[in-house]
Amino acid sequence: xxxxxxxxxxxxxxxxxxxxxxxxxxxxxxxxxxxxxxxxxxxxxxxxxxxxxxxxxxxxxxxxxxxxxxxxxxxxxxxxxxxxxxxxxxxxxxxxxxxxxxxxxxxxxxxxxxxxxxxxxxxxxxxxxxxxxxxxxxxxxxxxxxxxxxxxxxxxxxxxxxxxxxxxxxxxxxxxxxxxxxxxxxxxxxxxxxxxxxxxxxxxxxxxxxxxxxxxxxxxxxxxxxxxxxxxxxxxxxxxxxxxxxxxxxxxxxxxxxxxxxxxxxxxxxxxxxxxxxxxxxxxxxxxxxxxxxxxxxxxxxxxxxxxxxxxxxxxxxxxxxxxxxxxxxxxxxxxxxxxxxxxxxxxxxxxxxxxxxxxxxxxxxxxxxxxxxxxxxxxxxxxxxxxxxxxxxxxxxxxxxxxxxxxxxxxxxxxxxxxxxxxxxxx
Amino acid sequence: xxxxxxxxxxxxxxxxxxxxxxxxxxxxxxxxxxxxxxxxxxxxxxxxxxxxxxxxxxxxxxxxxxxxxxxxxxxxxxxxxxxxxxxxxxxxxxxxxxxxxxxxxxxxxxxxxxxxxxxxxxxxxxxxxxxx
Ligand SMILES: Cc1ncc(COP(=O)(O)O)c(C=O)c1O
Numbered sequence: 001x002x003x004x005x006x007x008x009x010x011x012x013x014x015x016x017x018x019x020x021x022x023x024x025x026x027x028x029x030x031x032x033x034x035x036x037x038x039x040x041x042x043x044x045x046x047x048x049x050x051x052x053x054x055x056x057x058x059x060x061x062x063x064x065x066x067x068x069x070x071x072x073x074x075x076x077x078x079x080x081x082x083x084x085x086x087x088x089x090x091x092x093x094x095x096x097x098x099x100x101x102x103x104x105x106x107x108x109x110x111x112x113x114x115x116x117x118x119x120x121x122x123x124x125x126x127x128x129x130x131x132x133x134x135x136x137x138x139x140x141x142x143x144x145x146x147x148x149x150x151x152x153x154x155x156x157x158x159x160x161x162x163x164x165x166x167x168x169x170x171x172x173x174x175x176x177x178x179x180x181x182x183x184x185x186x187x188x189x190x191x192x193x194x195x196x197x198x199x200x201x202x203x204x205x206x207x208x209x210x211x212x213x214x215x216x217x218x219x220x221x222x223x224x225x226x227x228x229x230x231x232x233x234x235x236x237x238x239x240x241x242x243x244x245x246x247x248x249x250x251x252x253x254x255x256x257x258x259x260x261x262x263x264x265x266x267x268x269x270x271x272x273x274x275x276x277x278x279x280x281x282x283x284x285x286x287x288x289x290x291x292x293x294x295x296x297x298x299x300x301x302x303x304x305x306x307x308x309x310x311x312x313x314x315x316x317x318x319x320x321x322x323x324x325x326x327x328x329x330x331x332x333x334x335x336x337x338x339x340x341x342x343x344x345x346x347x348x349x350x351x352x353x354x355x356x357x358x359x360x361x362x363x364x365x366x367x368x369x370x371x372x373x374x375x376x377x378x379x380x381x382x383x384x385x386x387x388x389x390x391x392x393x394x395x396x397x398x399x400x401x402x403x404x405x406x407x408x409x410x411x412x413x414x415x416x417x418x419x420x421x422x423x424x425x426x427x428x
Numbered sequence: 429x430x431x432x433x434x435x436x437x438x439x440x441x442x443x444x445x446x447x448x449x450x451x452x453x454x455x456x457x458x459x460x461x462x463x464x465x466x467x468x469x470x471x472x473x474x475x476x477x478x479x480x481x482x483x484x485x486x487x488x489x490x491x492x493x494x495x496x497x498x499x500x501x502x503x504x505x506x507x508x509x510x511x512x513x514x515x516x517x518x519x520x521x522x523x524x525x526x527x528x529x530x531x532x533x534x535x536x537x538x539x540x541x542x543x544x545x546x547x548x549x550x551x552x553x554x555x556x557x558x559x560x
Contacts (some may be wrong), residue, residue, distance in 0.1 A: 331489060332489070333466055333467065333489055333490050333491055333494075335491040335492060336439070336490065336491050336492050336494075336495055339431075339436075339439060339491075339492040350466060350491070359466070369464070370463070370464035370465075370466075371463035371464050371466075374463075374464075374466040406445070407442065407445050407487055407488060407495065408487060408488070408489040409459065409468055409469070409470035409487040409488065409489055410463060410468060410489045411489075412447060412470075412487055420463060425461070425462030425463065425464070425468070426460060426461070426462060
């Protein structure tokens with residue numbers, strides 16, 4: 001897309017020329033890790049800039065125009081965020097990101113309602129910040145049920161229904177998984193929760209701008225949003241907290257009582273303006289952008305399948321967000337693959353790439369064999385990805401897979417028809 | 429992760445990739461590791477009647493450090509006697525490739541692989557001797 005390419009041009013010409021000269025010497029790296037983070041859209045940066053300098057006021061200053069100006073900007077942003085999820089502006093609380101929003105949703109709700117309803121339900125494939133909040137609650141004596149997922153990464157609604165008891169205060173299910181991109185059935189989950197009078201929280205860090213979200217239609221009571229996953233700045237996010245019927249949370253950060261007492265601290269006006277602008281852009285361009293990304297994703301997967309045997313898509317193929325591919329390249333270990341394609345920024349579910357030396361817990365939860373989990377790559381496609389970049393990346397990845405398979409004893413055995421499962425491996 | 433130049437060289441230009449006929453009496457095969465752990469090494473040696481390793485080949489499923497460790501050890505064992513090859517320590521490999529601490533297990537696997545290949549060769553040949 002011509003228009004999309006132009007947007008990347010940096011405002012400072014000197015900087016971009018310098019970068020260009022450096023790139024002549026080195027092949028330009030290709031960024032395919034849009035689930036980790038996104039570049040800030042230059043239009044967002046432009047909207048933010050005045051709030052660092054001439055419009056620097058404290059939005060909580062009630063006595064002068066500097067404060068009013070900043071407050072007005074924050075309220076515009078609040079409305080922009082609310083609009084993209086079908087909420088009203090008063091229901092948006094600004095935070096430092098989805099991690100904080102998830103902490104506030106889980107701990108805040110459980111601590112408010114926990115005396116009567118000490119039970120929380122969540123899912124094993126949630127982001128670490130949800131799982132860790134749940135663990136902390138468990139340590140404090142709350143009860144937590146971790147739902148498993150089916151082979152396609154989706155939860156079983158019957159299992160959810162069965163897990164809800166009279167003591168359940170909250171169900172927290174992420175909308176889109178960060179590793180495998182699968183989309184949980186939010187509307188169905190919302191209906192179940194509403195019927196059983198249980199609050200429904202959903203981590204939408206990876207979902208905003210990728211799928212249609214409507215807190216009314218989906219009966220969502222709390223929703224976490226992150227700025228840097230949607231071409232906004234890092235360090236800002238939001239939590240939607242429903243007003244009717246009202247959801248109460250115990251603040252996790254206390255002080256001046258900002259954000260209706262739910263989150264104290266001076267609001268970072270420039271970041272919030274940026275988050276608002278990022279949502280505003282999505283409101284206008286989301287449909288077109290996602291159609292393009294879906295086409296690119298399907299094209300990329302088809303090219304992999306054309307050229308390579310024994311590759312597996314992790315996570316449901318249909319119930320999947322537009323910019324995510326997670327593929328296991330059997331018989332080739334993920335980190336060695338990353339080393340071969342060092343000009344392409346992707347991530348791997350291989351143990352060797354994680355600090356814990358364990359393969360991805362998300363892939364394991366799907367029942368993906370450990371050996372296949374070690375061979376997975378996550379390819380994240382986004383606003384500035386071009387078809388040419390994907391062609392280069394697919395070629396490089398396939399060439400690397402072919403080279404490493406030639407070097408792989410497992411590939412050799414598989415070609416000889418040996419069932420790898422029949423061998424007694426010495427686990428070390 | 430920042431790797432040493434030597435490691436990257438062995439990863440990018442691995443020496444002695446390949447396979448030998450594991451049924452041949454002069455060939456010893458070591459297969460160590462497990463797919464579920466993310467690394468498997470197959471190391472093969474071809475031994476002269478005098479007990480000298482005249483050739484070595486490997487195939488490895490694993491991270492860059494595992495591939496480099498196996499490549500390096502095939503270079504080192506060529507021309508060595510079985511005893512000399514069996515005396516190679518993983519710490520020598522780790523030092524030569526400047527393996528980061530989390531990757532030291534790759535060098536241990538390489539040491540295990542050569543030991544397994546030597547013992548496979550010896551057991552095949554003592555069985556053959558006994559059969560004669
Ligand atoms: C699903 C999900 N939830 C939460 C987070 C954390 O978001 P943030 O970086 O805004 O704290 C991320 C990002 O890594 C994510 O992918």
